[in-house]
Amino acid sequence: MTEFPLMALLIWGTVVGLDLASMLQGLFSRPLVAGAVAGIILNDPMAGLRIGVTLELFALDVLPVGASRYPDYGAATVAAVAAGAGESWTAALGPSVLLGLLLAHLGGWTIVLHRRVTAWALARAEHKLDRGEPGVASRVHLLGLTSDLVRSAALAALGLAAAALLDYAPRLDVGTERALAIVVVAGGFVAVIGGALRRAGTLRRMVWLAGGMALGALGLGLS
Amino acid sequence: MIGRGRTFLRLAALQASWTYERMQGVGISFAMEPLLEPLAADSDRARAARARSAQYFNAHPFLAGAAVGALARAELDAEPGERILRLRIALSGPLGALGDQLFWAGILPAAMGLAMIGVTQGYGLGIIAVVVLGYNLLRIAVTAWGLRVGLSHGLRVAHAISESWLPGAAPRAGNVAAVLIGVAVPLVASWLLRGSGQPVRATVLVVAGAVALGALTLRRPLSAPGLTVGGAALTLLLRWSTA
Numbered sequence: 001m002t003e004f005p006l007m008a009l010l011i012w013g014t015v016v017g018l019d020l021a022s023m024l025q026g027l028f029s030r031p032l033v034a035g036a037v038a039g040i041i042l043n044d045p046m047a048g049l050r051i052g053v054t055l056e057l058f059a060l061d062v063l064p065v066g067a068s069r070y071p072d073y074g075a076a077t078v079a080a081v082a083a084g085a086g087e088s089w090t091a092a093l094g095p096s097v098l099l100g101l102l103l104a105h106l107g108g109w110t111i112v113l114h115r116r117v118t119a120w121a122l123a124r125a126e127h128k129l130d131r132g133e134p135g136v137a138s139r140v141h142l143l144g145l146t147s148d149l150v151r152s153a154a155l156a157a158l159g160l161a162a163a164a165l166l167d168y169a170p171r172l173d174v175g176t177e178r179a180l181a182i183v184v185v186a187g188g189f190v191a192v193i194g195g196a197l198r199r200a201g202t203l204r205r206m207v208w209l210a211g212g213m214a215l216g217a218l219g220l221g222l223s
Numbered sequence: 224m225i226g227r228g229r230t231f232l233r234l235a236a237l238q239a240s241w242t243y244e245r246m247q248g249v250g251i252s253f254a255m256e257p258l259l260e261p262l263a264a265d266s267d268r269a270r271a272a273r274a275r276s277a278q279y280f281n282a283h284p285f286l287a288g289a290a291v292g293a294l295a296r297a298e299l300d301a302e303p304g305e306r307i308l309r310l311r312i313a314l315s316g317p318l319g320a321l322g323d324q325l326f327w328a329g330i331l332p333a334a335m336g337l338a339m340i341g342v343t344q345g346y347g348l349g350i351i352a353v354v355v356l357g358y359n360l361l362r363i364a365v366t367a368w369g370l371r372v373g374l375s376h377g378l379r380v381a382h383a384i385s386e387s388w389l390p391g392a393a394p395r396a397g398n399v400a401a402v403l404i405g406v407a408v409p410l411v412a413s414w415l416l417r418g419s420g421q422p423v424r425a426t427v428l429v430v431a432g433a434v435a436l437g438a439l440t441l442r443r444p445l446s447a448p449g450l451t452v453g454g455a456a457l458t459l460l461l462r463w464s465t466a
Contacts, residue, residue, distance in 0.1 A: 021238045022238055022239040023236045024235050024359075025238075027335075027358050027359070030335060032339065032351060033355055036348055036351050045348060049342055050415065053414075053415065056335055057411070058451075059335075060332055060404070061447055063323070064327065093419070097451075098455050101448045101451060115242055118241065119243065119244060122240070122244060129252075129274070129277045130274050130277075131270065131274060132269070132270030132271060132274035132275075133273070137256065137276070137277050141236075141239055141250060141253040143240070144239040144240030145239035148239060173462070178419070178421070179462065180459075182425065182429065183454045183458055184455065185415050185416060185429060186429045186433055186451075187448070187450055187454060189408065189412065189437070190433045190436045190437050190440070190445075191437075191448070192404065192408065192433075192437075193436075193437030194441075194444075194445075196332070196400075197437055197441055199332070199397070199400075199401075200397075205397060205398060206401075208398050208405070209401040210405065212408075213408050216340075216405060216406040216408060216409035216410050219409075220413050
C-alpha cells in the first residue's frame with residue numbers, strides 16, 4: 001500500500017466513524033458505502049463492493065438506537081477492504097470479512113469509551129449547565145464531537161494496521177479459503193434474515209418479506 | 224431567519240454529546256441556542272430557557288428538529304417553564320418511536336436493499352451514489368420539515384405531527400423494506416457464491432439454512448457475527464487437523 005491510499009483511507013475511516021452517530025448519519029458509515037469508496041481509493045472497486053455487501057448483511061441486523069451498544073461497521077469495513085483489495089476476491093472474502101467483524105465489535109467498545117468521556121465532561125459542567133450559563137452546552141457538545149473524532153481516527157488507524165499485519169499471515173489453501181467464504185456469507189444471511197424477521201414483527205410483514213424473496217428467486221431464474 | 228439556518232446545521236450533529244444521563248439533552252441545547260438568541264435582552268429568561276434546553280431528551284435524530292422548533296417557540300412565547308418541560312417529556316417517546324419505525328426499520332433497510340439489488344445487477348457505484356444522495360435529500364427534507372412544524376405550532380406540535388404524513392408513512396416504509404430485503408437475499412447469495420464458482424446447490428443450501436437459523440432467532444436471539452467467527456474458527460481447526 002502506498003502512502004496516498006493510507007492517508008486517504010485513514011481520513012475516510014474517520015469520516016465514516018463520525019457519520020455513525022455524531023454527524024449526519026447519512027449512510028456513509030454503512031459497510032456497502034464505506035467499502036465501495038475504500039475500493040475506489042485502493043483502485044479495486046469490486047473488492048470494496050463484495051466485502052461491503054457481505055458486511056452490510058451483518059449490519060442490517062443492527063438497529064442503531066441510542067442507548068444500545070452497537071458495532072461500528074464503518075471503519076471496520078474500510079480496514080477489511082484494505083486487507084482484501086488486490087487479492088483474488090474468493091481468497092480474500094473470508095479473512096477480510098472476519099477482520100471486519102472483529103473490528104466492528106471492537107468499535108462498539110470504543111463507542112462506550114467515547115460516551116464515558118462525554119459523561120465525564122457533562123458531570124464537570126452539570127452545575128453550570130443547570131444554571132443556564134451561556135456557552136456551556138456548546139463546549140460540552142464540541143468536546144463530545146472531538147472525542148468521537150479521536151475515537152474514529154484511532155479505530156481506523158488500528159484497523160489499517162491490522163489489515164497490513166494480515167499480509168504477513170500464512171497463506172491458506174484454496175479449499176480453506178472457499179470454506180471460509182461460505183461461512184462468512186452464510187453468517188451474513190443468518191444476520192440479515194434474522195434481523196428482517198424480527199423487525200417484521202407481524203405475520204403480514206413476514207409475508208411481504210417472503211414475497212420479496214420469491215420475487216428475487218424468480219428474477220434469478222429468469223436471468 | 225439566520226438562527227433557524229444555524230439550528231438546522233447544528234441538528235446534523237445532534238448526537239455528538241450523547242450520554243446515558245441526558246441522552247440527546249446537551250445536543251438539543253446546542254441546536255436550540257441560535258433560536259433562543261432573541262431572549263438575550265432578558266438575561267434571567269435566557270438563563271432559565273438554556274437550563275431547560277439541556278435537560279434529558281431522546282428522540283430519533285432526524286425528527287428531533289420538531290422538538291427543537293416547538294421548545295424554542297414555547298420559550299419565545301414565554302410559556303410557563305413547567306409546560307415546556309412537560310412538552311419535552313411528551314415529545315421524547317413518540318418522536319423516537321415514529322423515527323425508529325420510519326428510518327431505522329423502514330427507509331434505511333429499504334435503501335440498502337435497493338443498493339444491494341443494484342450492485343448485483345451491475346449498477347455498482349452508480350446505484351450507491353443515487354441511494355446515498357436520495358437518502359440524504361430525504362433526511363434533510365424531513366429535518367427541515369420537523370423544524371418548521373415545531374416552530375410554527377409550538378405547544379401544539381404533537382397534534383400537528385399526528386395529523387401529518389408521518390404516522391401513515393412509517394408502516395408503509397417497513398413493508399417496502401421487507402420486500403426489498405427479500406428480493407436482495409437470493410440475488411446477493413447468487414452474486415456472492417455462484418460468482419465465486421460455488422455450485423447452485425451451495426447457494427440454495429446457504430439461503431435455506433440461513434432462513435431456518437434466522438427464524439430460530441425470533442425466539443432466541445443469537446449473535447450472527449459470533450456464530451460466524453465461531454464457525455470460521457471451527458473450519459480452520461477442521462482443515463488444519465485433516466491437512
